[in-house]
Amino acid sequence: MPNTARWAATLTLTATAVCGPFAGSALAAPEPGAAGLYAPSALVLTTGHGETAAAVTPERAVTLTCVPKSSGTHPAAAEACAELRVSGGDFDALTGRVGAMCSKQYDPVVVTVQGVWQGKRVTYERTFANECVKDSAATVLFAF
């Protein structure tokens, strides 16, 4: 390869290596995120007493952000993000809390999750027989 071509190739490679991660192109991540570097993940979780979200006044609401770092008003944001990553963002595939003992009392609580998980919109609603069952359905995600 002539020297000029070699230099050009080297420069191109260097530019790609240096600028690639910041280019916001499809190279870095499946979808551009808040800074063009990652797909956004930002959620609001609510809970309230009742059977359906439509009929329930949300009593508590927390935020959860998982990239670039775990944050939000969720009381255990880091663990909640870890749980979601393990389940691939599938709220029905969360691993319940081991050894939880809940009564069978029927005092339903409904949880909603809305927002975006890894670039995809999330609209989730699930009703639990009581608060204990809700808190135990995931290790920490629903315990807020």
Place this chain on the structure above:
Amino acid sequence: MPNTARWAATLTLTATAVCGPFAGSALAAPEPGAAGLYAPSALVLTTGHGETAAAVTPERAVTLTCVPKSSGTHPAAAEACAELRVSGGDFDALTGRVGAMCSKQYDPVVVTVQGVWQGKRVTYERTFANECVKDSAATVLFAF
């Protein structure tokens, strides 16, 4: 009052004073909040290029919490919360940015807001002709 009754009354009053704020009852605020003291306000805002949220992949998503203090991944959380308070949580009543100069280019962006504002569920969607119009529709709320 016999001594026993007086003691019972004192104990009841003490228990009410100590436990009241944590009881999640309707005494403290119009609606119980994250700590039973205020109505929750926690939102996720998204934006993406296109005409309707259903057809758009969210490119950016930020969280916004306004009580007990402003927080979240919104780049100007405190100002965004102040704007929402002024508008009474009405996303159509926000005051636009003064002196914004936007082109008439049609490159639509859609903003969604979901979650809870002062204890009430929020589901809001609005399409703007272009990014500049979106950013100027409110002082800071939609500029993320």
